Amino acid sequence: MSISLLLLLVAAIGVTGYVGGNRRAQALAGGRLSSLHSRPGYYGSLVAIWALLPAIAVLLVWIVASPVYIGSTIRSGFPEAVQAEPQATQNLNYNMVGAIARGLKLLTPEERATISADAAAARALLSSKGVPLAADPAPYMVEAAQNLDRMTTTSRMIVTVLVLAAALAGAVVAYRSVAPRLRARNRVEGVMLAGLVGASSIAILTTIGIVASMLTEAVHFFSMVPAWEFFFGTVWDPRFAAAGATDSSGQFGLIPLLAGTLYIGFVAMLVAVPVGLFAAIYMAEYASSHFRSVAKPLIEVLAGIPTIVYGFFALASVGPFLRDISAQLNGLATGSYASFIQAQSVLTAGFVMGIMLIPYVSSLSDDIITAVPRALRDGSLGLGATRSETIKRVVLPAALPGIVGALLMTASRAIGETMIVVLAAGVAARMQLNPFEPMTTVTVKIVNQLTGDLEFTSPQTLVAFALGITLFFITLCLNIYALYIVRKYREQYE
Template structure:
């Protein structure tokens, strides 16, 4: 029985238990629910929880552990000559066995005989899965694949029996515990509280897992490349080693990438902050309800456009426009002048990224400004201040902590952008202060270092984890500083 069918059966049992629990609680007090400790729905929920949660938990653990156990058992029965090979070749053989097992399942699902099948018979099916086997393969592969399918079917059958039996046991035990004095509400709400704690912990554990996964690979990278060469190097040239020069490890200077990241983000903020902040002030303090109801959704539509579309816009429209415009200006200043703005440049990427960030600045700032108490506006206007003076001397100082935090969060978003930079700023790692020339960012190089069929055993690929960890700490520092600014100015204002 498939996992989805098992879950469906368990949920159906839980729903039945809910109705049984409600009916049971009412029958215990002859319909006078005031004599119950909790509402009848809590008694039904109590049975539902015991019938569903333990069973689904066991099903999830079983579904994770069973494939690992089956693979280890099948791998342990492979011929001795397979274990004499390198680990990569062993993994390849095991992947082929898994593909053959899926092919045998496909034949069984199509009611085609699979007892005397050979690898030659399975090659068309394996080709559809993207698996190519040279020659006729190995005879042990069919045997191992059949063993894997047999163990998998046995595991699925045992899983169905155990999970459904556990659901029935929970159903019966919960039903037997129902009395008028049972604190069903407390127990159910305790389960809900535990679920909320687990859900809240997932984000923290995910962050910790990401950090440790990057940290382990980064440690491997720094065992090959000194930290000083990475953090203080001014040249980025991660040449891949070759047969003629196996020591050509290249140079992994972070400074050109970090400079490009901060430079492009700075240009983007120069575009996004004034436009976004002024539009937020206008919509919050000057625009009428009708105009606001139309303008704000239209402005926030920009936030829903995929970044790759912004990249195309920069590559096809903005970049060529700036290049042709600079050529015309150069021609006016000096006859026959050439373009001084390249189509792929810091200015192009920063300008388009700034357009993308406008709704972030505008929406966050608008929400913060509208939260300023109306009594402050009325008091300022009542004392004779104009609306502009009220905005400058009352509204903005009161909203300053939130606005600063919003801008720092927007800067974090700009630093982590990839697609716009790839298409609008290029991939050249260089140090320059000229915004009309191309530069690149940390995120672009992470993508380029991990593109292709690579193994994570060389500095050229492991450097991507060092770059990722560096970018993580930069954005984390910005977020922490944003919280610090918000709390500091809020305390001064209060």
Template structure:
């Protein structure tokens, strides 16, 4: 039985259990709901929870453990010459066994018999004709192992189905027996919901911890090969890729050019996005009519739905050449030399286009925050004789400032993590310079470059990507903590 059908059966049992539980509670109440501790729906929900939750927990554990057990059994049954091979070869052979097993499931009895009796070359042909292409001829033990794998998988599927369905039915029966007039069904259901909410809220934390640990472990390996001071204080980025499998540390891994480019391009982007986005949010929240707001806000938010690669093409084909040509004309008028002082790929190009992309983030978030300011503050300010602009400047914006700071911080994080626009609009040149008219690059671009291609995670040239990632994470975390400190300090003064 497929997993989807099994899930459907368990859910169906849960639905039926809910109806039966609610009906039993109603019959016990005798039409007088006040005689029960909880409403009918809570009793039905409790029976449904008893039928579904334990079955799902067992199913999740089974799906995570059973494949490992089957794989171990199949590997242990392989002939000694197959078990004595290198680990990489054993993994490759097991992958071939799994491919053969999937192909054998679709074969009829006659074709399966021919496959078992065929020589390796014929077996490869038969499997290829049935949609299982193999890189080489399968050994006889692979066919036997694939048949054993299918047999154990079938037994595992039947056992899992029987156990899960039986557990679901048993849970429903136990829930029905526990229903009584004074049974606290609501409390039990709320405890389950609380546990589910805690689990969901923990997922983000656990995911963050997992990401940090995975990056940190590889970063430690990088710093074992390259001194930390050369990375954090180096001013030259020249990794010089080594051959696969090599641990050559040749090259220079200076962080400063990448960090400077990241902060420079992000600052230019925020310089364009913040004034336009914030002023548009103020206008839509305080000055625009409801009809105009209903039209302009969705149109503005369309910019947020455009893929970043489209912005990159826009910068590469339109904005960059436009700035280059305009600068050439300005230079010609001023000096007579029509040499462009703005390159097509530059910090200004990337920052301008990225700022356009960030406008809806600033505008939409700030608009929601400004709109959430209590109406009584506006009315009180206007009632004291302040103009609308004075109310906005002295009352609305101070009250909304903590939220606006958070919105700007989220926008800055989005700018720091942008890659495609930087690649196409600012280039990949890692260098230290302070002219907005020259190309630079960012940390995220180099992370992509270092992890692109068929690489092994053994050389510093590849492991440096994890060091870049953990460094960027720490910088963002510090900015978040500092912004939170500023927001709390201002909020105390305002309150």
């Protein structure tokens, strides 16, 4: 039975339990609902919860444990020569076994009986059923696939019985425990509270998992390459090694990548901050309600555009435009029409990234400016100040801590951008101050180091995790500092 159908049956049992618990509570009350500790709906919810939770718990355990047990059993049945091969090769063999097992479900009994006779014929037969294989299957693979198919079928039958039994048993026990003095509401709300706590903990646990996974691989990298060479190196030349090699030759200097990241982010902030901040001031202080209701959503549309689209815009329009206009200016000045701005450059990437960041600056700043108490404006205007003087000397100083925090959060967003930099600034890791030349960022090199069929055994690949944990630490510091500024000065103007 499929998992979706099994969940549907469990849900049906839960609904039935809810109806039964509700009716039993009403019957025990005898028309006097005041004799019940809780409303009848709580009793029904309690029965439904006891029908659902045990069944879902059993299903989750099966989802986690069954593949591990079946996989280890099938791998242990491989020939000793196969088990002695590298782990990556064993994984490829097991993947082929899984593909064959999926293909067996599409074969007739007669075709199953002949599939192990000829490897080439078996491959052709499975391909005809829509199961392409990379190579002819070995005899042990066909046998392992048959065992895998058999164990998977048996496992699904067992879990179906266990899940339905757990759902029915939980519903029956909870149904029989329904009594007028049963604190059903307290128990249901306790379960809901636990669910809310679990949901709120997902973000924390996810962050911990991400950091732990990156940190583990980064420690492995630093065991091959000294940390001081990575953090203070000025040359980036990873020199990809052959697959499976652990040669640490190459230079993994972070400084060129960090310089490119900060440089492009700085140019982007030079574009985004004035435009976004002035737009926020206009819409919060000068624009009519009708114009604001139209302009603000239009500006925020920019935040919903995928970054790859911005990259295409930079590659196809902005970069060639800057290159051509620089050639024209150079021709007017020197007579030579050689462009001094390359199509892929820091300026191109920073300008387009700044356009992308405008809605972040504008929306956050607008909310912060709008939150400044109206009494401060009225007091300034009442003392004879003009509207512009009120904005410069009262509103902006009052909103400044929040605006600074918003700008820091926007900067962390700029530092983590990838697709615009790939298409607009190139992949050249260099240290230079000319904004008309290409540079690259940390995120681009993370993508480059993890692109392709690679093993996490060489420093050329593991360096991506060191770059990732470094970038995570930088953005985390920016966000923490932004929250610190906002919280420290927020009450001063309330």
